Each structure stands twice: as C-alpha cells, then as structure tokens.
Amino acid sequence: MLSKKQAKMFFLGGTAVFFLIFIGMTVDTLVNGVPKYTHASQIDDQVRLGRHLWDSNNCMGCHTIMGEGAYYAPELTKVYERRGPEYIKTTFNFPGGWRPNGRNMVEYNFTEQEKEALVAFLKWVGESDLNGFPPKPSVQLNK
C-alpha cells in the first residue's frame, strides 16, 4: 500500500514537473506565439487608449470579446467586420443609451478621439488569429 511519504513525494514531484512544463510553454507562447497571433506590432497608441477605455468602463461587464466577459450583450470579437466603424460609433453616446432590441447600453460621453480609439481596439481584436473563434454557424437563417 501507498505510504504517506510516497503520497507526499507524488504531490511535490508531480507539481514541480508540471509547473516547469507550464512555465516553458508560457515563455514560448509569449515570445513566439502572441506577437504573431495577435499582430502585436499593430498595437499603437490608438489601440492602447481603446483598451484602456474598454477596461475602465467595464465593457466586459455586459459584452464578451474573445468569448470572455458577461452574457448580457453581443459578442464583439468580430463586430468591426459585422457592423463597420460608423455603426459602432453611433452606439456610444446615443441619447438615453443605445437600445435596439430592448436591452439598454450605458449612455457614454466619449470624445471623437475616444470613439476612434475604441473602434481601433475592436478592429485589432477582430484581426487576431483566435484558432477559429467565433465559429461560423452551419446554417445561416439571416443571410
């Protein structure tokens, strides 16, 4: 039968081995993977400001991007491709809050530059290589 000491070795040994593998994979991902998959060279001041606005207004508290966030409002990974910049910019400062289908967005007070920045950020997100996410629907009723 397994002794307590062996059980302890299993715990410490296993943890150490898998932790090291994890660190190795992390380094490879950050050095070789992310720059290519996310076009990191295209992250300019606009995209940076856009992300700052995205974070500080907690847009993720209603929407998802890259499938992460809350499930109250649409997935925005491909919104630039789906709606285009002008439509996106209309939603922000819409009087009373944007409300096309009965769900209310917060009414913001963004400057033109801030709107452009958010659009730039969403465009950058949409151009990242996300291993096939979001999936293409097999049946397209709307189109």
Next chain:
Amino acid sequence: MKFKSQKVAYYFFALSMLLLSLQIVYGFIMAFAHMGFDGLHEWIPFNAATATHKNLLVVWILSGFMGAGYFIIPDESDTELWSVPLALLQFYSFAIVGVIAVVGFHVGWFEGRKFLEIPRPLDYLVALNVILFLVILLMTMFKGKKRTTTAWVLTSGLVFAALLYLPGMIWFDNHTVDSFFRWWVVHLWVEGVWELIMGGILAYLLIKLTGVDREVIEKWLYVIVGLTFLSGILGTGHHYYFIGVPKYWLIVGGIFSALEPLAFLGMTLFAIQMYRKGNKKHPNKLAIYWTLSTAIVAFLGAGLLGLAHTLPGVNLYTHGTLVTAMHGHLAFWGAYASLVLAIISYSMPLMTGRKIYDNSIGHMAFWFSNIGMIGMTMAFAAAGVAQVYMERIVGLDFMQAQLEIEPHFFVLIIAATVFSIGITLFIINFIKFGVPVDEAIGEGEEFSALQTS
C-alpha cells in the same frame, strides 16, 4: 473550542454572511435584467451589477477562508493565535477595502477584467492585507508545538493564492497577454491552490467529525492535491483555446483539463469513504451534511459540468455563452460556498457554546439552498444550450436568440427564490448562535475522545 483567540473567526464568518446576502440581491437584479426588466439600469447598470455579484462572491469566500484559517490553525498548532489585535486590524481593513470596492463599482470605478474588476490602486491594499493575514498564520504555526500536514496544506494554499494574485496586477499593452495572466489568478485559484485550501479544510472537518485516524486522512489528502496540480496546472490551457495563442494549447489544455475531475472525484470518494469508516458519533449532523455535500456537489458542478464543455471541439461552441454560467454557479456553490458553510456549521457551536447541531431550520436551509441551486443550474443549462443552438449553429443574431430564451430566466428566478429561502434560514441559524463567549473554551473537546486513534 480550545483557544480563546479562535473567536476571531466569528468576525470573518459574519462578514461572509452579510456579503453573501448582498451577492444574492445583485443576482436577482441581473436575472430580472435578462428577462427584460431592467428598471434599475440608470442607477445600477448590468456591468455594475455583475462586477458586484462576482466580487462579493470572491470576497465572502475569501473571508470564509480567512475565518477558517483563524479557527483551524491555532487548533492544529496547539497554541493561541500569534496576535489577536493584528487579526482584528486585518479584519477591519479587509472589510473597509471591500466596501470601497463595492461602492466604487456603483460610481463606475472599475477595471473591466472579469473577476478582477477591483481597480489597481485597491489591489495594493488587498495585497498588504493578505500579507498581514499570512504573517499572523505563519507566526502562529511557528510558535506552535505541532505542525500537522492539514495545517501545512491549508496554509500553503493560502500563501500560493496570495502569490498568484500578483500576475493579475500587472498592466500589459496586449489584451491577449492580459487575459493570459488573468487566468493565472482565476483558473489557478479555483482549479489549483483553492483546492489545497478545500482539501485542508475538508481533512480537518473529517478528522474532527468522523474520528478516522489522521494519518490515513492526510495520506489521501496528498494524493488528492497531487492530482489537482498534475491536471490543473496545464489544464489552464482550456482558457487559452481562443484568445490569440498557439494551437498547442488546444491539445494540452484539452487533455489535462479533462483529467481535472479526477481530483474532485477523489475528494468525493475520500469524504464518503472516511464517513463510512468513521464512528458516526459526532452530534453535529449539520456540519456532517455540509461537509459531505461539499465533496459531492463540487464533483457535480466542477467535475462533471466542467468536463461537459472543456474539450476544444465543444468549447468552440459554448465559449462565452450561458453554458459557462451554468457551470460557474454549481462549481462555486459546491466546492467553495458549501465549504465555507460547512466550517461555519462546525465551528459556531464550539465558539458560542450553543448546541444548534441538528435543528429543523438547519436541515431546511441545507435542502432549500442545494435544491434551489440545482434548479438554477438547470435553468442556466437550458438557456445556454438554446443560446448555443440558435446563435452558434443556426446563426440567429445575438439579441434575437436572447429574446427567445427569456422564459428560462423566469425559471431561474423561481429556483433562485428557493435558494434564497435556504440561505435566509442558514443566516437565521447563524444569528441564533449569538456571539462567541469565553465560557465556550473546552467546548467540543470531549469529542476528541471519539477519535479512533
């Protein structure tokens, strides 16, 4: 209760109960909003409600863990807590930071990073606070006469939880990198180091409640936490499938996260087996119920419902839908919420001297909350599967699909009401205990004679 200073735990447990009640209020606000009733939008928009709901959850669970630490470590180390005034200072500062964070969410002061919405300046205060907590625990252990495996597993879980909070505080220009390290906090907490905390608390409860030999329980504790890290570390990959990182995470994350349920299955078998081997003489039936249900429901919510969407081929369709909320609720409830309720049920009679062990309010609290939560899980499941089908397979527009699934949120609200009745009853019992008293010292020590060795 063996030592006077263990009473500090009460403050943390009381804070837990308060924040849990508030968390539920925000749950209802969101459930109504999903159903189309968003009358509070102007004052509490959905993104403020969701940040509050999730952060109150994390804070009340952490508060419960801290209370558990202050109750268990003196007992296991056989000594008074190193410093009660510092523990109280830690308590009040923790509560104050929590209040500032929650109020901040309502005036739009947050950082939209799911589960880490607390703004960075407050992060530093949280970190300081947790360091103080850990220093108090470690000093207690070092001055103690005994250092048990259970105490070590619990404490190292708490130490690593603190360390893992740090990568989540760094700013990265690239959203993908930010997300990558956010999961070091969120995933490596719930599917890593928090399981050490869970294993430690469960082992303590089982030793006390079943009387089974400590050596046997602690051996299996090592095996379980060994399985946790063996699968859980690389299992982080299941959050990396679609965020802009290389494809090898699909394979590695898929394989290792599919092994994660083994650790939870281990906890279930462990608890049931020890209960069956034990002498069943302990009078605190409610604590036994909560201890066993933690081990069982954690496997259902985290293990089975996690497995349900963890393979990349499935996750491509369910990622970012209400299917995730289905799993999130039962997993957090089973593994961590129930665990905190278990240690509260065990420790309150010992701290207050009032023998509320087996009353009908306590049993009703147990059944209402568990059945209510399972109902909520089913409502989220129905809504989520329908959403996946309409939005991801058939290609309906997001909002069109959402309008179709509104009825499921009605069911959610019914189930949530049952759940809330259970929690209310639990809190009524909690209040009936009153506050800890020094006369309770020595309370429960007669049960140590029940230990089989």
